[in-house]
Amino acid sequence: MSAAARNPRLVVALGVLGLIALVSIGAPWIASHDPRAAAPENQLLEPSGEYLFGTDLLGRDVFSRVVYGGRRTLGVALLTAGITLAPGIAIGLAAGYAGRWLDWALMSVMDALLAFPSLLLALALVTVFGSGVVQIAFAVGIAGIPAYARVVRAAVLEARAVPYVDAARAIGARPAGILARHVVPAIATPLLSFAGVTLSWAILNSAALMFLGYGGDVAAPDWGVMLADGRESFRTGPWVAVAPGMALSLTVFAINLLGNSVAPPPANR
Amino acid sequence: MIGYSIKRLGSALFVAWLALTLAFVALRWVPGDAVDATLARGGASPGEVAARRDMLGLNDPVWRQYGDYVMGLVRGDWGESLVTEQPVAEIIRQNIGATSALSGAALLIAVTLGVVLGIAASLGRWRPVRYGAEGLASLALSTPVYWTSTLAIYVFSIVLGLLPGVGGEGIRYLILPAAVLGFHTAGSIAQVTAGSIRDAMGQGFVRTARAKGLPELDVLDHVLRVGMLPVVAVVALQLGFLLSGTVITEIIFVRRGLGRVLLTAIDNRDYPVVEGLVVLSALTYSAINMLADVAYRVIDPRVRMEE
Numbered sequence: 250m251s252a253a254a255r256n257p258r259l260v261v262a263l264g265v266l267g268l269i270a271l272v273s274i275g276a277p278w279i280a281s282h283d284p285r286a287a288a289p290e291n292q293l294l295e296p297s298g299e300y301l302f303g304t305d306l307l308g309r310d311v312f313s314r315v316v317y318g319g320r321r322t323l324g325v326a327l328l329t330a331g332i333t334l335a336p337g338i339a340i341g342l343a344a345g346y347a348g349r350w351l352d353w354a355l356m357s358v359m360d361a362l363l364a365f366p367s368l369l370l371a372l373a374l375v376t377v378f379g380s381g382v383v384q385i386a387f388a389v390g391i392a393g394i395p396a397y398a399r400v401v402r403a404a405v406l407e408a409r410a411v412p413y414v415d416a417a418r419a420i421g422a423r424p425a426g427i428l429a430r431h432v433v434p435a436i437a438t439p440l441l442s443f444a445g446v447t448l449s450w451a452i453l454n455s456a457a458l459m460f461l462g463y464g465g466d467v468a469a470p471d472w473g474v475m476l477a478d479g480r481e482s483f484r485t486g487p488w489v490a491v492a493p494g495m496a497l498s499l500t501v502f503a504i505n506l507l508g509n510s511v512a513p514p515p516a517n518r
Numbered sequence: 519m520i521g522y523s524i525k526r527l528g529s530a531l532f533v534a535w536l537a538l539t540l541a542f543v544a545l546r547w548v549p550g551d552a553v554d555a556t557l558a559r560g561g562a563s564p565g566e567v568a569a570r571r572d573m574l575g576l577n578d579p580v581w582r583q584y585g586d587y588v589m590g591l592v593r594g595d596w597g598e599s600l601v602t603e604q605p606v607a608e609i610i611r612q613n614i615g616a617t618s619a620l621s622g623a624a625l626l627i628a629v630t631l632g633v634v635l636g637i638a639a640s641l642g643r644w645r646p647v648r649y650g651a652e653g654l655a656s657l658a659l660s661t662p663v664y665w666t667s668t669l670a671i672y673v674f675s676i677v678l679g680l681l682p683g684v685g686g687e688g689i690r691y692l693i694l695p696a697a698v699l700g701f702h703t704a705g706s707i708a709q710v711t712a713g714s715i716r717d718a719m720g721q722g723f724v725r726t727a728r729a730k731g732l733p734e735l736d737v738l739d740h741v742l743r744v745g746m747l748p749v750v751a752v753v754a755l756q757l758g759f760l761l762s763g764t765v766i767t768e769i770i771f772v773r774r775g776l777g778r779v780l781l782t783a784i785d786n787r788d789y790p791v792v793e794g795l796v797v798l799s800a801l802t803y804s805a806i807n808m809l810a811d812v813a814y815r816v817i818d819p820r821v822r823m824e825e
Contacts, residue, residue, distance in 0.1 A: 361536035364800040368762035376784045377548045453662045460664045494665035501660035
């Protein structure tokens with residue numbers, strides 16, 4: 250049996266994500282209009298051949314804005330996920346491997362941060378950093394660190410309990426070497442799978458802050474901003490919100506599917 | 519058991535204190551506060567602004583402000599808003615009812631829907647039922663409330679005219695926001711339920727029960743007893759997420775509540791209010807987790823045995 254037939258979810262997920270990535274990268278060639286060009290005379294036109302997904306309150310083409318919006322929304326989300334992953338992995342490795350007081354100190358701070366729901370923490374951090382795209386990425390990214398660090402630490406604790414780690418220590422291997430050679434490969438799969446979850450949180454939470462208006466540039470094509478625009482005009486033009494909403498859900502759905510197909514839920518054995 | 523509860527209470531208080539301290543330091547560290555934002559913008563002279571800051575104690579060293587704040591909290595004085603000068607405790611009292619009603623109703627919907635979907639996805643007789651339930655759970659996870667809310671208001675309130683859309687108070691105004699928030703939350707409850715039941719199905723006691731000829735209904739009872747345990751933990755976790763879900767839901771449905779208070783306070787840089795809500799959130803979260811841990815021990819004797 251071919252790999253594709255054995256794991257159809259993986260194929261669907263990769264296909265959808267690949268398509269979304271292509272559209273985002275090729276936005277300048279795919280978009281039919283300027284995503285920022287307002288044309289008041291074209292206010293809230295229904296979807297048609299000229300405007301595939303209709304126009305919004307300012308007469309901007311919704312299709313072109315969705316296409317360009319993918320760039321911004323997913324770009325911010327990738328930056329956000331990076332800001333979560335790097336420190337999250339470092340803290341989790343340090344706490345899980347060093348143990349004792351360092352573990353206690355790091356995990357106490359992580360627990361204190363976990364006491365805030367991640368979106369509330371991100372909101373509080375946006376107060377500190379101010380509005381803007383990069384600020385949102387940092388706020389949401391930092392808010393995600395404690396959960397990721399906890400997952401990494403749990404995986405490390407499990408991985409270091411196996412005999413070959415003791416054996417490596419017994420023959421005098423240095424901690425950094427043991428981490429790199431024995432622990433990290435053993436925990437790669439759960440970390441990758443949770444990185445998928447982290448990326449979908451990054452998308453949903455950064456789009457939430459965009460939706461709430463902390464993105465700085467209110468005219469920018471962005472799925473979160475577009476959902477906020479759509480809310481203003483959904484009585485007369487529901488299509489303004491439907492297109493970015495579908496794009497957002499499809500992306501997150503595909504990422505979750507990818508995560509599930511890489512590390513299947515424990516049940517499928 | 520009692521010893522465990524006391525130890526757990528101690529660590530919950532410690533976490534809440536640490537959370538409060540982090541929030542205090544972070545917010546004091548930022549340049550600009552509500553006095554700048556409101557007074558100075560309103561055209562007050564620099565002298566007036568300075569006098570006001572002095573009166574509020576904002577010119578004291580940070581450690582003294584921190585000491586005053588913590589001592590105040592212990593006495594039950596949560597400070598007052600820099601904008602409206604209303605006591606923070608009173609602001610919370612006035613708004614907590616609406617937020618509790620919303621998150622309570624949403625939790626009820628989330629647990630019911632999540633558990634039903636989880637059971638259908640893992641134990642459903644027909645493949646379409648299992649796939650359908652699984653798909654619905656994934657859909658719930660990938661549709662944020664700021665998107666489904668708009669859709670729900672459009673469909674149920676504008677097209678069908680069944681329910682009131684935004685604003686107002688009372689049960690009829692609670693249904694849509696609670697359903698939207700509950701649907702999103704149901705997604706992860708469903709996934710955890712399904713995974714945990716599938717795990718339980720693979721365990722030895724199921725084979726034993728079948729081998730000795732127990733009716734399938736009794737086997738199911740065994741499976742559910744074990745399979746539902748992790749659901750307690752995830753429900754506790756989701757309660758925390760519900761708190762942040764209410765922020766967005768309250769804005770979209772134009773409802774009163776703590777989420778709206780928080781956003782206004784953030785926009786005005788009204789720190790005492792933000793801090794008060796942070797403390798409330800950390801205390802609630804710690805309390806819920808503590809209760810979940812203790813409940814876990816009461817329900818599952820195996821956890822107690824491990825100590």
